[in-house]
Each structure stands twice: as structure tokens, then as C-alpha cells.
Amino acid sequence: MSQNVDGRAVTVSVKIYERLLATYPADFRREYGPAMKQLFRDQCRDAWSEARGWGLAVVWLRMLPDLAKTSFVEHLSNLNQRESMFMKLLRAFGADPRLRAASIRVFAAVFIGTIVCSALVAVWSPRIYSSTVRIEVQQDPSKITAAHPKAGDGVDRPDPYFLTTQFKIIESYFVLTNVIADLRLNEKLARQHGLPEWTIDETYAYLSKVMNVKQTRMTSLFEVTIKNPDPQLAAAIANRIAWSYRNNRLDQWKLTHFGGIKAYQNNLIAIAQELKEKQEALDTMREKLGVSEPDRQDEAFRPYYRLKDEVENLRYNYRQSERYLNQEIAKAGHPDAGIVIVRDPARVEPKPVARRPWIFLMWMLGGTLLALVSGGAAAWVAVSSSRLSGRLGAPS
């Protein structure tokens, strides 16, 4: 069958297959690649003449798994048969002192270069200061919030996820963007990085990275730590985060607390009204009976005493509620209401954060590995070159 009667699809298929042959090991490809291509072309031509596109598709569907499997098998077989590069290197090192010397020179140069670089980075990198603010966070102990008309069921019960929630609120976009705006961090932090200004989102992303919030075990204390090259800015940011969080929580608390107080006041007014009505009814009843203090044991005066007991109970409830309400009103007027207290404001630290020794160890380890790889690569290149292989008599 001549080339001009082939479908274009056959030609394209063969070209793609030719590219796919690259998945086989080079030795195998050199030896059998042309024959495999020829065979595939024959297959495609026959399939095309029999069933056109569908025939070609079937050929491809059969060929692809075969290609994947056999290229893997050939690579595996190649690895088993060929002398490993490691053994070649060992033989070459033993045979050629110049190769040995060259590899050691490359190793030493890369190792020293890495260590020098790490030392320079350590010296020139900016010193970082860390400031920490401690905040005490309490759940709202008041039950008056439950009196809020919109308070859900269980609002007066302890929330097991309370501290986790507060943790997230401290790191929240709302709290941090207030800090960014108050301290103009989008300008200050950007300038530290040589830029005129960042967007709020960029600044928020940066701030999230340099802040660390953790809870002191078995307490309601949170520690917010900020790291920055400027010790004053680090302290200012930490303190502002604490106050931004505090204000946010107080706003939320007041919203529900004052709503609760209002509802409670309305309730108290209703009790007072009921008390007034019942007291009047009691007075009227006493006048009708015509006695100042009837005998409690007398059956005829039983309704009077029933009403009198109700009035006493109502009065007692009213007084208790009034006292409780006054306490809650007083608490709402307190600056932190006892729910968020900034216990230990962040100070401007005079000393920078000490560099951790493991960072230097990592540099040393990384430098050694890099040097080993470079030295090995230099030797590999040398051994792989045909000139050196020939001279050393390494097997092909």
C-alpha cells in the first residue's frame, strides 16, 4: 500500500507512536524502534482499510497498555543487566586519581560555598523581635442573656467549643483588618519589604503568617505573639490585636446583654403591675371583712390568706429580680464586663529572638548533601563521557 493512499490519521498515528517510543530505554529503542514503528504502521494501515477510524481506535486501545507495560519491563530488565552507575563510579575512583581529586574539589567547593552562604544569610538577615500579649477570656456568666427575645435554647449553658471559637475570632479577618486600619500596617509592613503599600488582603495574609495565637494549658488565657524586625511595631500590633478582639467581643456581648436587660426590665414591670393589682384586691378584701388581722385558722378567711400569700411571693420575686437586674446593669457599665481582660500587655522587647540552632544544623546538613550530590554528579558526568570511559575501560 503506498503512502498516498494512507489516511492522514494513519500518518498522524505513526508520528505519535514514534514519539511514544521514547518511553523505552535508549538501547532497546535504537535496536527495535524502527521495526516497531514499521509494525505499528502496518497495523494502522490494515486497521484503516478494514474499519477506518474505528479500526485505528482499536489499535490504539490495544497498543497503549502494551506500551506502558513493556516499556516498564524493558527499563527493569535494563536495570538488572547494566552495571550500576554507583559501581562504575567506584571503579572509576579506584582507577583514576585525577577523577578522585576533581570530585573532592567539587565537593569541597560546594560545601564551603553553602556554609559561607548560610553564614552570610545569618549575618545579613534582619533581626526579629517578638512581643506577646496575654488575654483572659471568660464565658458570659450572666443568665440575663437568655432573657433576650432572640436568644436561642441553651444560651445560658457552658459552650464546650467556646475557647476554640474565640481562638478563631482572634485570627479572624474582621479583628485583624481593624488592626491593619488602625496602625496603617498596609503601609508600614509594605515599607519593611521595600514596597510603598500593600492591599488590605495582602497585609492580612502577611499578618496571619507572623502572628501566633496559643492557649495556655488548663486556663482561659490566650497568648498572641507577633514577630517583626521593629520591636515597637511588634508590641503595638500585639496590643492592638488584643484590644480589637476585646472590643469585638464586648460589642457582641452588649448586643445580647442589653437586649436581655431590656427584656428583663419589661418582665419586672409586668410583675410590678400584677403585684399592684393583687395588693389592691387584698386591701379591698380586708375592708370587706372588716377586720385588721383575721384569724388564719378560720375557714371563712382562707381566700384572704391565699391571696395574701400570692402577694408576698410576688413581692419577694420582684425584689430578688430587681437586685439581680441592678447587678447586671452595673456589670454592663464595667469597661470589660469581666469577659475579656487584657492581663499582660505586650512590651517592647529589647533583645531579638535567638536563632534556633537546628536552623544552622539544617544548613550544614543541606550543604553536605548538596556537596555530595555535586561531587557525585561531577564524577558521573566524567564517567559518562565516552573519552573517560574509554580511558578507564569502563563497560559500555
Added chain:
Amino acid sequence: MRTIDINPEDRLPLTPAVFHILLALAVGERHGYAIMREVAESTNRQVKMGPGTLYGTIKRLLEAGLIEESDQRPDAKADDERRRYYRLTGVGQRVAEAEAQRYNELAKLARRKRLLGKLTKTAPAGGI
């Protein structure tokens, strides 16, 4: 090429792909695509080798000395010069015969166990 002086039976059993290729070459030298078609036709298209399987197996058969490349072509004018022809070596012939004999013994055993009784009536010898 390696010298093979080992007993052909030491190489048994052969993989199905190897045995099919040896069977295809038993009747004469063939190129890769002809081997592939022969295998497909002789097995009612139940065994279809891809190019990778075929030439990977051919490579191992060449290394083992069971087949060799042939310079002779049935019709040099009509054929593509790039095609490579293969044929069985003496060792390859003996290994293929030993494998066929092994299959024959297996078939006898199956008959004795009445696993091939009905099959032999409808598909006589050679159908395996």
C-alpha cells in the same frame, strides 16, 4: 551471541508469548508483523500481541539464542528492506519441540482425567 549447550527442557515452561512466536517461526522465517498476524490467526484472534510485547520477547529470544535474525528474504523486490526477518535456531527448534511435547503430555493427562474427552471428538489433535 551466547552459546547454548543446556538441555532444552531446562528452559521450560515457556511463556505463552514465547511459545506462540516459536510456533509462528516453526514453519519458516518471518518478519515482526507476519509473526503477529500468524499468532492472531492461529489462535482465532484470541492472542494479540502489541509491538512492545512482540519485540521485547524477540529481544529475549535472540539473547537466549532461540531465534536469530535472517538475511534472506522470501521476495526481496516485493518486500520493504527495513523489515527484519527472524528464524528458529537449532536450539530454538528443540525448545519449541520440548514445549510442544510438554503440552502433549498435559493433553494426555487431561484426557485420562476425562477433561478432554468431548473436546477431542469435535476438535482433533492440533487444536490445542
